[in-house]
Each structure stands twice: as structure tokens, then as C-alpha cells.
Amino acid sequence: MRLTKQRKIILEKLRHSRSHPTAVQVYDQVRSELPNISLGTVYRNLDILSKEGIISKIETCGDQKRFDGIPDPHLHIICSCCGKVQDAPKEPDIDMDQLTRVETDFKITGVRLELLGVCPECNQENN
Ligand SMILES: [Zn+2]
Ligand SMILES: [Zn+2]
Numbered sequence: 001m002r003l004t005k006q007r008k009i010i011l012e013k014l015r016h017s018r019s020h021p022t023a024v025q026v027y028d029q030v031r032s033e034l035p036n037i038s039l040g041t042v043y044r045n046l047d048i049l050s051k052e053g054i055i056s057k058i059e060t061c062g063d064q065k066r067f068d069g070i071p072d073p074h075l076h077i078i079c080s081c082c083g084k085v086q087d088a089p090k091e092p093d094i095d096m097d098q099l100t101r102v103e104t105d106f107k108i109t110g111v112r113l114e115l116l117g118v119c120p121e122c123n124q125e126n127n
Helices: 005-016 023-030 040-051 120-125
Strands: 056-058 064-066 076-079 083-086 112-117
Touching: 005 040, 005 076, 040 056, 040 120
Parallel strands: 076 112
Antiparallel strands: 056 064, 076 083
């Protein structure tokens, strides 16, 4: 895939931050280098990058889509209060391949695993 300058900068920002930003947050970050870029362009590029498997899209229910510079499957921890997404510090021993070998009529295309919890900040607010 041809990496346009815009796409390259979007990818760099995404790989640099581990915060799993939303498209709007990516837009805010790339604007420092590409002041004329539109939010629509950012959306479109994020979409292309995730379809190409260069980044991954995290779809959490009821929340905005978030994007991840790491395309390989890994475990996410999601705050059910504020929607913050973090990578799990250590992967438990899960055989992803085995999970896809379940007997079904579906053509299995992937596995999505998420841990749900309450982040330290939200936890503090609730106390
Ligand atoms: Zn939170
Ligand atoms: Zn991640």
C-alpha cells in the first residue's frame, strides 16, 4: 500500500501513543503537523489503515471507535466508566488459534477479547 504523507503521519502518531485514541483525538494530534487536514480525511485514512491490517480498530459498545497502532491481536482492558482502553500488561496464556477452531457454520475471521473494569481514576471518583 502506498503510504501518503498524511497516512504516514497518522500512523506515526498512532504508533507513538499507547492511549488507543478516537478518530477525533488522532485528528487533534496530526493537526500540529498537517494544519489543513480535515476530520473526514483522518477518518478515511484510519479506515484504510485498519482495512489493510496496519492498525486495528477497537469497537467497544456504545462508545466511539478507537484505534490502535498495534495490529496484532492483544488483550485490552476497557474502563466501563470512561471508556479508556489500555493494553493488558501481561498476556495470560490463551491459545487464540484454539478459540477459532470452535465448531460453527460461521466462517471465523478473528477473535476479540476484552477485559472490562474500572480504571484507577474512575475508581477514585466513586469512593
Ligand atoms: Zn475510567
Ligand atoms: Zn492495544
